Amino acid sequence: MNLRLTINGKEVAREVAAHHTLLEFLRDDVGLTGTKECCAEGECGACTVLLDGKAVNSCLVLAVETEGSAVTTIEGLEKDGQLDPLQQAFIDKGAVQCGFCIPGMILAAKYLLQENSNPTDAEIKQGLAGNLCRCAGYSRIIDAVREAGRAARQ
Amino acid sequence: MPPVNNLKDDKPKWVGQSLGRVGAEDRVTGRQKYAADLRIDNALQVKFVTVDCARARIIAIHTEAAAAVEGVRCILTSADLPQPVPKCGPAYDDRPVIAVGETRFHGEPVVVVAAETEDAAELAASLVRIEYEELPPVLTVEAALDPGSPLVQDHLQSNVLTENHFGWGDVDSAQAHCIVENDYTFPMVTHFAIEPHAFIAAPDPDGITIWSPIQHPYVLRRVVATALGWPVARVRIIAPDPGGGFGGKGWPKVEPLLAFLALRVGRPVRLVMSLEETFQAVRRASAKVHARTGFDADGRIVFQDLEANFLLGAYADIGPRVVSKASYSACGPYRAPHARVVSRALLSHTTPSTAFRGFGTPQASWAVESQLNEAAARLGLDRVEIRRRNVPAKGEEFIPNENGADGNWIESLEKAAAAVAWDVPLAPNRGRGISLGLKSSSTASASFALVRLHHDGSASVLSGTSDMGQGARTVFTQIVADELAIEPDQIVVVMGDTSVVPFDSSTSASRSTVFMGNAIIAACKHVQEQVAAIALEVGAGAEVPYEELLRAYYGSARGEVIGLGSARSAYVPGHPLGGKSAFWEMMAAAAEVEVDPETGMVDIRKLVLVSDVGKALNPMQVETQDEGSAVMGLGHTLMEQLLLDSHGRIRNLGALDYRIPTIEDIPAELHSFLIENEDGPGPSGAKGAGEGGLLSIAAAVGSAINQAVGVAIRDLPLTPERIWQAIQDRQT
Numbered sequence: 051m052n053l054r055l056t057i058n059g060k061e062v063a064r065e066v067a068a069h070h071t072l073l074e075f076l077r078d079d080v081g082l083t084g085t086k087e088c089c090a091e092g093e094c095g096a097c098t099v100l101l102d103g104k105a106v107n108s109c110l111v112l113a114v115e116t117e118g119s120a121v122t123t124i125e126g127l128e129k130d131g132q133l134d135p136l137q138q139a140f141i142d143k144g145a146v147q148c149g150f151c152i153p154g155m156i157l158a159a160k161y162l163l164q165e166n167s168n169p170t171d172a173e174i175k176q177g178l179a180g181n182l183c184r185c186a187g188y189s190r191i192i193d194a195v196r197e198a199g200r201a202a203r204q
Numbered sequence: 205m206p207p208v209n210n211l212k213d214d215k216p217k218w219v220g221q222s223l224g225r226v227g228a229e230d231r232v233t234g235r236q237k238y239a240a241d242l243r244i245d246n247a248l249q250v251k252f253v254t255v256d257c258a259r260a261r262i263i264a265i266h267t268e269a270a271a272a273v274e275g276v277r278c279i280l281t282s283a284d285l286p287q288p289v290p291k292c293g294p295a296y297d298d299r300p301v302i303a304v305g306e307t308r309f310h311g312e313p314v315v316v317v318a319a320e321t322e323d324a325a326e327l328a329a330s331l332v333r334i335e336y337e338e339l340p341p342v343l344t345v346e347a348a349l350d351p352g353s354p355l356v357q358d359h360l361q362s363n364v365l366t367e368n369h370f371g372w373g374d375v376d377s378a379q380a381h382c383i384v385e386n387d388y389t390f391p392m393v394t395h396f397a398i399e400p401h402a403f404i405a406a407p408d409p410d411g412i413t414i415w416s417p418i419q420h421p422y423v424l425r426r427v428v429a430t431a432l433g434w435p436v437a438r439v440r441i442i443a444p445d446p447g448g449g450f451g452g453k454g455w456p457k458v459e460p461l462l463a464f465l466a467l468r469v470g471r472p473v474r475l476v477m478s479l480e481e482t483f484q485a486v487r488r489a490s491a492k493v494h495a496r497t498g499f500d501a502d503g504r505i506v507f508q509d510l511e512a513n514f515l516l517g518a519y520a521d522i523g524p525r526v527v528s529k530a531s532y533s534a535c536g537p538y539r540a541p542h543a544r545v546v547s548r549a550l551l552s553h554t555t556p557s558t559a560f561r562g563f564g565t566p567q568a569s570w571a572v573e574s575q576l577n578e579a580a581a582r583l584g585l586d587r588v589e590i591r592r593r594n595v596p597a598k599g600e601e602f603i604p605n606e607n608g609a610d611g612n613w614i615e616s617l618e619k620a621a622a623a624v625a626w627d628v629p630l631a632p633n634r635g636r637g638i639s640l641g642l643k644s645s646s647t648a649s650a651s652f653a654l655v656r657l658h659h660d661g662s663a664s665v666l667s668g669t670s671d672m673g674q675g676a677r678t679v680f681t682q683i684v685a686d687e688l689a690i691e692p693d694q695i696v697v698v699m700g701d702t703s704v705v706p707f708d709s710s711t712s713a714s715r716s717t718v719f720m721g722n723a724i725i726a727a728c729k730h731v732q733e734q735v736a737a738i739a740l741e742v743g744a745g746a747e748v749p750y751e752e753l754l755r756a757y758y759g760s761a762r763g764e765v766i767g768l769g770s771a772r773s774a775y776v777p778g779h780p781l782g783g784k785s786a787f788w789e790m791m792a793a794a795a796e797v798e799v800d801p802e803t804g805m806v807d808i809r810k811l812v813l814v815s816d817v818g819k820a821l822n823p824m825q826v827e828t829q830d831e832g833s834a835v836m837g838l839g840h841t842l843m844e845q846l847l848l849d850s851h852g853r854i855r856n857l858g859a860l861d862y863r864i865p866t867i868e869d870i871p872a873e874l875h876s877f878l879i880e881n882e883d884g885p886g887p888s889g890a891k892g893a894g895e896g897g898l899l900s901i902a903a904a905v906g907s908a909i910n911q912a913v914g915v916a917i918r919d920l921p922l923t924p925e926r927i928w929q930a931i932q933d934r935q936t
Contacts, residue, residue: 067323078322083241084234086447088398089479089859096398124234137232141224144824147832148673149231150399150447156232178867182859184398184448185673187831188867189874 055116057082058126066113072106073097075113076123084124084153088182095181098154099123105161107180124153127160136160139198140191147185155181159195167203171196218682219888222824223692226677227445238447239417240402240476247404248277250465250475251325252458253315253332254484258343258553258852259354260307260336265315269331275324278469279332280316285464292431294423294455298357299519299556301431301461306339308356308518309555310853311484313458316465318473341553341852345492345513348550356518356551365516366524366549370532370780372604373507373542380498380506384578388571389919390902391845392490392515395560396864399447400482405462406472411438412463417446419454419670420710425702431460432467439463443700449672450836451559452486454712455522480858487846489514489523489549489557491567497575498542503583503590507542508535512568516549517556524549526557529644530564532603532781536572537613537642537790538594539602553852559712561833561895565643566840566902570920573639573903578916587638587907588621595640598883607784610891611816613640613792616879620792623812623875633801634809635911638794641899645892646713647783648775651720652706655684655727657735657765659758661750662694665724668708669699669716674894675825676716680724682821683887687728690750706768714789714892717821719771721887726769734765787884790816791896793834793904795871799912804928806842806909808871811901815876818884818891826893827876833897834874839864841902842921 054063057080066075073090076082076099085108088096092107099108100122127134133141136156140146155178162169162177169177174195183191230236255262267279282289282304293299303314315332319325340354347353348363356363404415411434418424421441429436446453458475466473477485496509512531516523531547580590592614601608617640624636654666665684671677677697685692698704708720735753739745742756754763776783796810813830820826843863847855856862876897882889902920910916915930 077241081243082234083237086238086398087240087476088400091858091860093859094398094479124232128233133229133232137229140232141228144222144225144828146225146228146231147675147828148397148399148446148448149227149236150238150397152231153234175867180866182396182398182864182866183832184396184450184836184864185832186828187835187874188865188870189831190828191867 051114053113053117055118056120058122068114070113071109072099072111072113072116073108076108082123082125086150086153095158096151096154098157098181100157100161103164105158124156127156135201136198139194139201143190143194143197145186145190145194151181151183155183155191162195163199163202167199169199216686216888218685218692219821220819221682222822223678223682225675225825226681226697227671237444238399239415239444242404242415242444244404244406244472244474247472247474248318248320248469249322249325250462250473251317251329252313253317253329253334254311255307255314255334255336257338258307258310258341259339261339262303262305262314263335263337266333267315270317270328273319273324273328273331275320276317276328277320278318278465280465280468284468290431292427292460293520294427294522295524296520297430301464309553311481311555313461316461318465318469338851343552343554343848343852345515345550348515348552349513356553363551364548365520365551366527368528368531368547371544375507375509375542375544378498378507378542381501382499382579382582383496384575384582385496386575386918388493388495388574390491390567390570391840391920392487393840393844394483394487394846394862395450395452397446397448397450397452400477400479401453401457401485402476403459403462404472404474405459405466407466407470410440412466413440413442414459414463415442415444416459417453418443419446419449419672419712421700421702422668422707423710424456424459427456428460428463432463441702443670446670446672449670450561451563451712454559454710457485483854483857484555486558487555488560489516489526489564491515493568493571495571495575497579499579499583503579503585503593505538505540505594508540510534510545512547514547514549514564514567515552517552517554519556521556521558523557526559526564529781530568533642533644534568534572536569537596537609537640539596554848561836562643562899563713565641565899566837569641569900570902573900574906574918577903577907577910588617588626591617591640610788611790611879611883612881613790613816616790616792616814616816619877619879620794620812620814623877624794624796624810633912634796634798635908636794636796637904637907637911638792639900639903639907641791641793641896643789643895643899644781644785645787645789646709646715646719647773647781647785649709649715649719650770650772651708651723652768652770653720653723653727654706655724655731655767657688657731657750659751659754659761659763661690663688663690665695665697666705667697667699667720667724668705669720670711671699672711674829675822678825679717679721679821683721683724684728687725688731714894717890718787718884718886718892719773721890722771723769725887726771727767730767730769731765787891789892789896791899793900795904795908797905797908797912799909799927801913801931804924804931806922806927808838808905810873811871812875812877813897814879815893815896816879816891817893818886819880819882819888820878821887821890823878826878829894830876830897831874833895834901835865835870837898837901838869840920841905843923845921
């Protein structure tokens with residue numbers, strides 16, 4: 051099937067198999083491998099992207115469902131060579147270890163901050179409860195999101 | 205000869221600083237390429253076909269329908285491999301590269317399909333029909349010990365693969381005032397790195413290249429070469445940075461099979477495993493530990509009498525080593541005048557167990573630390589005090605003929621106690637617990653490093669270490685920046701390609717900072733010696749920058765200075781582990797919990813970790829390793845366990861049913877403290893770190909739960925049901 055959508059601000063038109071997920075489409079057809087696959091059943095959050103501004107597990111969305119939508123992946127957060135404040139905060143706060151969960155984690159956090167620019171720690175935890183990390187104790191991730199929120203409000 | 209080139213300050217400028225993680229930017233932008241992100245032209249996609257039980261006799265394999273799928277290029281069974289089918293493995297050559305005649309665990313590949321697309325491979329795999337007869341499996345410690353059970357490996361006499369006997373003194377005649385005797389169990393758990401395993405194998409003019417997110421590329425090279433019957437020089441391993449390892453990516457698994465497949469089809473082949481397939485590929489050994497511990501009236505340990513049965517899977521993998529190494533130091537960081545440790549590595553029809561952070565020590569620590577807590581209660585002693593009375597002093601030998609205590613361990617104990625306000629009265633349903641953990645380090649291992657000082661004064665470091673999140677690249681950069689007195693942005697650390705980097709034993713046992721770190725320092729010194737000779741020859745002084753010096757010597761922008769360094773942990777023939785422990789990884793954990801007696805739910809209010817690391821070369825990285833390790837420890841303490849059905853299938857296969865800690869499960873307060881007395885054998889007095897954080901989490905939390913609601917549970921994980929049930933049982 052032919053699919054047209056906007057990915058990271060650019061229009062994309064591609065053939066896609068009807069049964070392929072948005073995750074497969076992004077990674078295999080478009081070549082955007084920053085979005086990661088882990089559980090493929092919507093539990094780990096590694097494949098989180100923004101679909102029309104909302105955080106979704108791209109493994110649970112069929113590619114054809116995104117016709118006409120706008121998708122933001124981790125590759126789309128940098129603007130003019132400048133890291134997004136969330137990306138910078140993840141680096142600065144030591145929130146990154148192996149890094150495999152980080153693209154999904156950052157996009158989930160992006161959505162969280164978009165909806166609530168000044169979240170409490172409990173709200174950060176709730177917002178990222180669907181994103182698994184196996185390296186970290188998570189507390190530095192909370193620090194990073196809190197810091198990015200603070201930076202954005204200033 | 206004095207050092208030249210501005211040089212190296214006595215006081216380190218970079219080591220000891222929390223330099224930002226090298227590679228962090230690639231990881232927050234999606235640019236970091238993990239194994240599954242690599243695209244190799246012309247690669248076929250691979251899918252395994254398995255049977256739906258652990259143990260089956262293969263009767264026939266029907267591949268006609270699968271072969272008819274468009275795009276299918278190869279359907280491989282054991283019949284297509286050299287006969288007898290090669291067996292290999294890191295410890296014993298006991299695992300056939302594909303199931304032959306009989307499967308031994310659920311998920312063992314029986315047929316391999318290679319096709320032009322993943323869709324075609326998947327469809328074809330679903331159309332392969334395997335006729336089989338299910339056979340009764342061996343799934344538990346009890347079954348594995350029963351002489352009447354079927355043999356997992358027919359050529360052996362029993363399912364006891366190895367049995368170790370360690371000890372000293374005379375346990376049977378030792379007189380104790382109080383004897384504590386209990387059974388403890390530790391569940392099967394899985395690594396659950398967020399990156400599932402992924403591999404590419406490609407024939408090349410020299411032999412074969414394999415991409416694998418392997419922690420130990422040189423072990424993989426050896427095992428693949430052995431399977432193929434080739435010299436190791438013909439096998440090239442490229443190891444992209446793993447997306448989490450934890451031991452699960454340490455040892456070869458299916459790479460030899462993919463090598464045969466790639467050579468058969470003459471094209472690259474790529475396998476990306478699902479998380480479920482990864483669960484079926486690696487796990488931690490479960491264990492049952494029977495502990496009998498004798499104490500005198502003052503709470504001093506008189507004897508430790510331990511019997512530990514570890515349930516390995518169908519093949520040895522590195523399991524026997526896990527068992528011997530963990531049981532060798534199972535008595536923990538304590539004096540025990542008399543000790544007897546019997547440990548067994550048992551085969552079963554389950555996923556082969558492998559290395560997993562802590563390497564068997566958490567299983568033993570759960571028992572031994574819980575014994576101390578029970579003894580304290582029976583003797584009316586404080587749980588900190590009973591430990592204080594048994595911890596060896598710095599330098600004191602606590603295992604005969606082994607390196608003694610290499611730190612002031614009581615300092616760690618007391619710091620942990622203070623950090624949870626040990627003596628402050630508790631609110632109702634709250635409790636505190638404390639526990640120590642001790643793990644031996646790598647023995648009889650070797651690391652080589654090359655440092656190349658380029659003509660412009662920048663440097664490349666070639667190291668066989670894998671950076672799987674622990675931050676080895678960052679630490680090595682800091683070391684070289686100090687040793688060569690150049691800025692970190694002038695240094696690149698190259699890893700993971702056996703055709704480029706020199707030999708390294710492994711990225712395991714928290715050994716890389718110490719051994720690779722020392723090798724890199726030696727390589728830098730070798731560079732400096734050559735630089736000094738060059739300076740002498742060209743008549744340059746100490747202030748001349750490298751670039752000018754090399755230009756003066758080579759005459760143009762060319763040439764380089766190559767330093768080679770190595771470090772090893774001595775091989776000691778006759779030593780039970782092949783060599784002494786170069787350092788001890790020692791940690792103290794203390795927890796405060798609140799338990800809801802109505803539901804059995806545990807809320808970790810506070811968890812503190814104190815690690816004696818000698819010197820933290822990058823404090824933030826060490827702290828984050830410890831924090832992550834501790835939260836991983838909360839997983840096997842509170843929630844994680846693989847459950848098997850009677851067919852040997854994992855019932856909770858995948859992220860939906862197997863729960864690891866989420867961000868909502870972390871302690872309300874989590875603190876990591878470091879003890880830095882610069883008394884380790886590594887750079888600047890460092891010892892290894894990174895595994896310590898989880899060694900004794902279970903016993904600390906278990907003891908806190910006991911204090912909160914008065915129940916002692918000896919089976920992990922401490923689920924709400926178990927706690928609730930124990931509360932009910934106590935009340936009736």
